[in-house]
Amino acid sequence: MAEIAWREALNQALAEEMERDANVFLMGEEVARYDGAYKVSQGLLAKFGSARVVDTPISELGFAGLGVGAAMVGLRPVIEMMTWNFAVLAMDQIVHNAAKVRQMSGGQLRCPIVFRGPNGAGGRLAAQHSQSLEANYAHFPGLKVVAPSTPADAKGLLKASIRDDNPVVFLEAELLYGVKGDVPQGELVLPLGPASLKREGSDCTLITWSRMYYHAEEAARQLEAEGIHVDLLDLRTLKPLDEAAILASVRKTNRAVIVEEGWSFCGVGAQLVDLIQSQAFDALDAPVQRVTGLDVNRSYAAVLEHAAEVNPARIVAAVKHVLYREEG
Amino acid sequence: MATEIQLPALSPTMKEGKLLKWLKKEGDRVSTGDAIAEVETDKSNLEVEAYDDGVLLKILVPEGEVAQVGAPIAYLGQKGEMVEVPPPAPKQAVAPSPLPVAKPAATAVLPAAVPRAVPPPPPPALRAGAPAQVVQLHREEVAPEGGRLRASPLAKRMAQQAGVDLGAVQGSGPQGRIVKRDVEAAMGEPAPARRSLPAARAEPEVLALSSMRKVIAQRMAEVKPGVPHFYLSVDVDMEAVLALREEAKAAEVKVSVNDFIVKAAALALHKVPKVNVSLQADRVLQFHTADVGIAVAIEDGLITPVIRDADLKSLGAIGAEARELAERARRKALKPEEYTGGSVTVSNLGMYGVDAFIAVINPPQACILAVGAVADRVVARDGHPAVRKTMSVTFSGDHRVVDGALGALYLQEVKALLEHPVRLLL
Numbered sequence: 203m204a205e206i207a208w209r210e211a212l213n214q215a216l217a218e219e220m221e222r223d224a225n226v227f228l229m230g231e232e233v234a235r236y237d238g239a240y241k242v243s244q245g246l247l248a249k250f251g252s253a254r255v256v257d258t259p260i261s262e263l264g265f266a267g268l269g270v271g272a273a274m275v276g277l278r279p280v281i282e283m284m285t286w287n288f289a290v291l292a293m294d295q296i297v298h299n300a301a302k303v304r305q306m307s308g309g310q311l312r313c314p315i316v317f318r319g320p321n322g323a324g325g326r327l328a329a330q331h332s333q334s335l336e337a338n339y340a341h342f343p344g345l346k347v348v349a350p351s352t353p354a355d356a357k358g359l360l361k362a363s364i365r366d367d368n369p370v371v372f373l374e375a376e377l378l379y380g381v382k383g384d385v386p387q388g389e390l391v392l393p394l395g396p397a398s399l400k401r402e403g404s405d406c407t408l409i410t411w412s413r414m415y416y417h418a419e420e421a422a423r424q425l426e427a428e429g430i431h432v433d434l435l436d437l438r439t440l441k442p443l444d445e446a447a448i449l450a451s452v453r454k455t456n457r458a459v460i461v462e463e464g465w466s467f468c469g470v471g472a473q474l475v476d477l478i479q480s481q482a483f484d485a486l487d488a489p490v491q492r493v494t495g496l497d498v499n500r501s502y503a504a505v506l507e508h509a510a511e512v513n514p515a516r517i518v519a520a521v522k523h524v525l526y527r528e529e530g
Numbered sequence: 531m532a533t534e535i536q537l538p539a540l541s542p543t544m545k546e547g548k549l550l551k552w553l554k555k556e557g558d559r560v561s562t563g564d565a566i567a568e569v570e571t572d573k574s575n576l577e578v579e580a581y582d583d584g585v586l587l588k589i590l591v592p593e594g595e596v597a598q599v600g601a602p603i604a605y606l607g608q609k610g611e612m613v614e615v616p617p618p619a620p621k622q623a624v625a626p627s628p629l630p631v632a633k634p635a636a637t638a639v640l641p642a643a644v645p646r647a648v649p650p651p652p653p654p655a656l657r658a659g660a661p662a663q664v665v666q667l668h669r670e671e672v673a674p675e676g677g678r679l680r681a682s683p684l685a686k687r688m689a690q691q692a693g694v695d696l697g698a699v700q701g702s703g704p705q706g707r708i709v710k711r712d713v714e715a716a717m718g719e720p721a722p723a724r725r726s727l728p729a730a731r732a733e734p735e736v737l738a739l740s741s742m743r744k745v746i747a748q749r750m751a752e753v754k755p756g757v758p759h760f761y762l763s764v765d766v767d768m769e770a771v772l773a774l775r776e777e778a779k780a781a782e783v784k785v786s787v788n789d790f791i792v793k794a795a796a797l798a799l800h801k802v803p804k805v806n807v808s809l810q811a812d813r814v815l816q817f818h819t820a821d822v823g824i825a826v827a828i829e830d831g832l833i834t835p836v837i838r839d840a841d842l843k844s845l846g847a848i849g850a851e852a853r854e855l856a857e858r859a860r861r862k863a864l865k866p867e868e869y870t871g872g873s874v875t876v877s878n879l880g881m882y883g884v885d886a887f888i889a890v891i892n893p894p895q896a897c898i899l900a901v902g903a904v905a906d907r908v909v910a911r912d913g914h915p916a917v918r919k920t921m922s923v924t925f926s927g928d929h930r931v932v933d934g935a936l937g938a939l940y941l942q943e944v945k946a947l948l949e950h951p952v953r954l955l956l
């Protein structure tokens with residue numbers, strides 16, 4: 203076990219998979235000579251050369267399409283988006299080609315490609331650079347969507363994503379790159395799908411993914427001090443979704459709170475609420491609550507940004523709400 | 531925006547209420563929680579509280595009139611706000627006629643060329659959604675009774691499985707929603723958190739009916755539909771109780787004969803716990819508490835306030851509580867939780883000179899004691915006639931869950947306790 207930061211865990215995953223399979227290559231803006239905008243690809247150019255670590259022009263649609271084409275003919279590209287906000291420009295390739303080509307070709311073509319990069323707020327990056335876009339990608343059939351929280355999960359799931367024969371949208375979090383955690387030494391490949399029960403308790407189910415896991419964990423700690431114990435379910439993968447784990451936990455605790463960095467309307471949490479109400483209706487003792495970013499564009503002003511984002515206090519309040527234990 | 535204040539259900543069985551008195555006048559400022567009116571329900575006179583801050587704009591139901599639960603009784607809003615009162619509410623303020631009658635006279639005199647500026651008022655049923663109207667329905671905030679029962683899906687499932695009647699469960703969630711912990715409390719399972727009863731009272735146990743019991747219950751209900759009663763009578767020698775009462779009086783402790791009976795009825799439940807039950811659908815609630823109801827005659831009916839844990843209370847405490855409850859019962863000032871529940875009821879008509887009678891069980895209890903007067907009677911004693919203070923007690927049992935032999939054991943114990951009242955003091 204070694205304690206390493208997220209960016210290093212991703213770097214290990216990339217290096218290991220590139221060593222393992224000569225078809226794997228990394229492409230994106232500033233991934234090669236600059237070692238990556240967030241230093242995820244540190245040292246990879248030196249190690250693997252410019253044929254496998256490729257700097258691109260600022261043209262997301264272009265290099266996403268290049269990657270899709272390469273995947274269709276047998277390579278395993280990893281396409282780094284400098285942020286997922288920029289990948290909005292590449293939606294056409296991701297959604298119309300990567301996600302559909304296998305089905306539309308009747309299985310004759312495959313698209314084993316990973317699109318990865320930071321998602322969510324970065325701290326005062328303002329409206330255009332702070333979005334959590336997972337709900338957009340989770341919407342489309344044909345895409346897998348991965349959003350881990352810990353360095354170990356990030357490493358194990360990125361390796362599995364690279365090995366997967368389907369297009370994977372791999373969502374990192376800008377604010378997590380420096381976050382450290384224990385990562386087992388040696389080969390670590392985690393299957394895409396299973397959620398991770400990070401805490402066990404019988405009072406309420408807290409469901410979250412990606413960076414919000416840390417807020418949920420802090421909220422769970424505060425709740426524990428008041429004698430409230432939660433199941434903290436870190437989904438890790440949004441598609442495929444670990445429905446069984448969600449339902450088992452809700453059937454145990456009879457209550458659920460979903461924590462999502464992005465906006466409420468049509469968010470991933472809305473889908474989870476639908477799952478719970480349709481499959482575990484008789485287990486519910488309270489309406490499911492959601493804690494999400496407020497329904498406004500992010501402000502550059504720090505005070506306004508903080509006012510709109512999820513924090514542990516809001517999670518604590520939501521858990522108490524479903525437990526009918528409001529203060530006052 | 532003015533909101534309706536609707537008549538809430540103030541007791542579990544309340545369907546309508548008579549507006550005894552408005553405690554606030556039109557134009558008065560009210561705050562959330564203020565008592566705004568006093569209402570006579572089927573059981574007691576209770577106060578209606580405001581659910582919002584504002585000004586009492588308009589009173590719809592005058593004092594002395596009856597309104598249905600859920601019917602608007604007043605409007606609350608901001609000072610100076612105008613209220614559009616729906617067309618004169620028909621009697622008892624329910625179900626307004628679907629279309630108010632337009633005023634034909636008024637339209638008739640309008641010259642044909644003048645367009646009608648004022649459309650006829652929309653049917654009252656549309657009030658909630660029509661923006662032109664100032665009335666907003668406020669159903670969320672009234673007590674659930676009289677409308678649909680609010681319970682979480684889990685609570686409903688648990689109640690169904692355990693045979694708990696949700697109608698008898700007090701909800702602790704928002705707007706009285708019955709949630710898991712409420713059903714657990716009703717089922718007698720420990721609710722892990724938030725039980726704020728002062729002293730821990732043993733919760734009833736939920737027992738399944740044995741198949742024999744089920745057959746008995748079925749047969750009995752076929753023969754005697756409803757609660758199939760059976761009756762057992764016994765004469766109790768009350769000399770010792772009266773002597774003890776004299777001593778208590780000398781010590782300036784006020785105790786009535788009935789207080790002795792209440793205590794005996796409670797203590798006897800310990801000896802014969804199988805009568806301390808309640809049939810709930812296909813389950814039996816086995817109580818571990820001894821709560822004794824006392825039937826109190828009031829002006830136009832009767833009510834049975836319950837003395838909780840009568841087994842644990844002294845005769846003096848029972849006496850004081852019984853007097854206080856009876857006094858408030860006569861004023862119709864009892865709270866619903868004070869006259870619900872209980873293991874057994876004592877109905878005493880002794881003060882009316884009744885020698886013996888049989889009483890009707892007060893469901894969901896499974897038994898009742900009908901107590902006659904303490905009177906001089908000639909009885910055989912040691913082979914000789916003797917005049918003794920004697921009292922007749924008749925036990926009625928719910929034959930679906932209690933059998934004759936059990937009832938006899940219980941009655942025997944009541945008799946023994948009263949004939950040796952020192953046991954009531956131990």
